[in-house]
């Protein structure tokens with residue numbers, strides 16, 4: 001993060017131009033630098049609002065557009081958004097409440113904006129899209145688009161719930177990009193927050209351990225997860241969660257990947273594989289945390305991975321076992337485990 005400097009200094013040092021006009025940097029570096037400028041300079045960001053694209057939300061539900069049943073986030077150009085707001089009698093100034101999301105391949109700034117106060121069906125009609133609850137949207141979007149949609153929702157939610165300083169109770173004021181809020185009374189700057197969470201797929205060499213909370217949809221089992229305590233490392237949190245939730249002692253750990261997760265508030269998921277001693281696999285479930293946890297075979301996991309949507313179950317039938325869908329990092333852990341098993345079996 002760079003120190004602050006005035007707009008005049010910025011103008012001298014950097015021209016506020018879309019990144020594709022910069023010849024010295026690769027596309028990626030250029031985009032990142034452009035976003036830094038927009039975060040730090042309100043005037044530059046206000047300029048970018050005039051040519052950017054916008055992902056709308058209605059009470060945190062993103063606007064999706066379908067083309068032959070393939071759903072995508074419905075980004076609107078600034079000029080189209082202005083026309084639509086005019087048509088439905090919306091105030092064009094709400095555009096300044098947008099939050100900076102990123103920068104697309106063409107070097108255009110992308111913003112998220114919650115238009116929950118406007119007529120939902122009129123907007124859907126004008127935009128030829130549909131506002132979809134985020135959990136449902138995940139099953140409709142293909143993998144690469146899900147992160148920007150969750151990021152947009154998380155940022156909007158953070159602003160909606162951080163309007164006041166926790167030290168003084170005074171209102172906080174956002175910068176134009178929405179990258180932070182300041183309490184002018186205490187001088188405290190607030191940045192969007194995520195809670196660190198560990199998620200772990202435990203294996204005994206030939207089976208893997210999954211658990212389910214009572215609030216999960218019927219039949220859904222996932223990797224064990226838990227919030228990190230203050231002062232803990234990822235490794236410590238992970239060993240503790242496994243011990244707390246299923247009464248097992250982890251022997252080895254291997255990092256797999258990470259993911260921002262919007263539910264219930266923003267979490268930062270750090271995903272790992274773990275092994276336990278194959279002679280010490282007796283599970284003792286903490287019923288306060290989990291409804292059930294047990295070992296699953298390679299065959300059971302392979303079958304569950306083939307289900308791309310939650311299975312439909314008729315009334316009276318027992319729930320069918322399924323695992324989190326591909327956008328969830330739990331799914332990545334399971335896929336990796338299954339591939340590893342496949343290799344050792346061949």
Ligand SMILES: NC(=O)C1=CN([C@@H]2O[C@H](COP(=O)(O)OP(=O)(O)OC[C@H]3O[C@@H](n4cnc5c(N)ncnc54)[C@H](OP(=O)(O)O)[C@@H]3O)[C@@H](O)[C@H]2O)C=CC1
Nearest residue numbers: 195197222225226227261263264267269324328329330331
């Ligand atoms: N992306 C993925 O693939 C997956 C994501 N997840 C996510 O992982 C997260 C953690 O999993 P979960 O098993 O619920 O966690 P935990 O096992 O830590 O249990 C949740 C409990 O921890 C307490 N807690 C401690 N710190 C926090 C905090 N910062 N925020 C909220 N609760 C806290 C709360 O208890 P109390 O209310 O008693 O204080 C809460 O009920 C969830 O948000 C879940 O959605 C889970 C599985 C898969």
Ligand SMILES: [Mg+2]
Nearest residue numbers: 224225226289
């Ligand atoms: Mg847990």
